[in-house]
Amino acid sequence: MNVHDIPQNADEHVRFAAYLDKLQLVADVDEVDLVRRVLTDPDQTMARSAVLRHLDRRAAAFHAGPAYEGWARAMTQATIDHPFLAQRLREWSLFRAVTLKLPWQPDDLLASSNWLQLKTAAGTNTEAIEILAEAGRTKRIRNTAKTSLNHRSES
Template identity: 85%
Template structure:
């Protein structure tokens, strides 16, 4: 089933599942084109949700390696008209910087979404964890960071 056939199905649940399947199996060379096609679906909430899952899955697998940078740039172009998706990509890049101990700014982390703060609070960067233990946006984030910080102190 190609994307044109998927778009013809009136059931957004069927389209969502079909998009996820296509995105999971897309060749790297066709990924930008497929993401753009999915984002052309009239049901923008569903389309962006499918692409978000794809971005999270791909970024989780790519962020530690050198291929991440080029992929993130390509995906940023494909999602440029979708602020939430573009923000998620920026946050994956910040997560990458924090995790790999590349340069990053504490104020960027503190201004980030609950999703990124919680993901970072459960991570391994002591500096980021200390920042989030003191100033994370929610009690859950601060608690997760405090537990991680205390666990590291005991080790």
């Protein structure tokens, strides 16, 4: 069963749930093709939302492992015409670099979305947390970073 088995006249909520199911069960070799096919849905907002949820789930599961880089390149190609999805993949790569203490630039973190700044503020990289405690985009990000730093000093 593939996305072409989902009736395009079905309610977008039905299609969204079906896409999520298919994306969760897709074999690695078929993932790029399935993502591309989901992104052909006429309801682009719904389709991008389903793919975003898939990207977040997959990236969270293996961003720390060696398979991440190849997967991220493949997903970047699959989402190239969807700037928000491509941006999320770039931010997952930055989160990976920060988390694994690979090379990264503070300016890239400060220019990133609230989503990434908040995720990083609650993370484990002291340098990144200190930067966000001082210069995070929102009060919530700065406070989350300060709380993370306080918990570290109490441990």
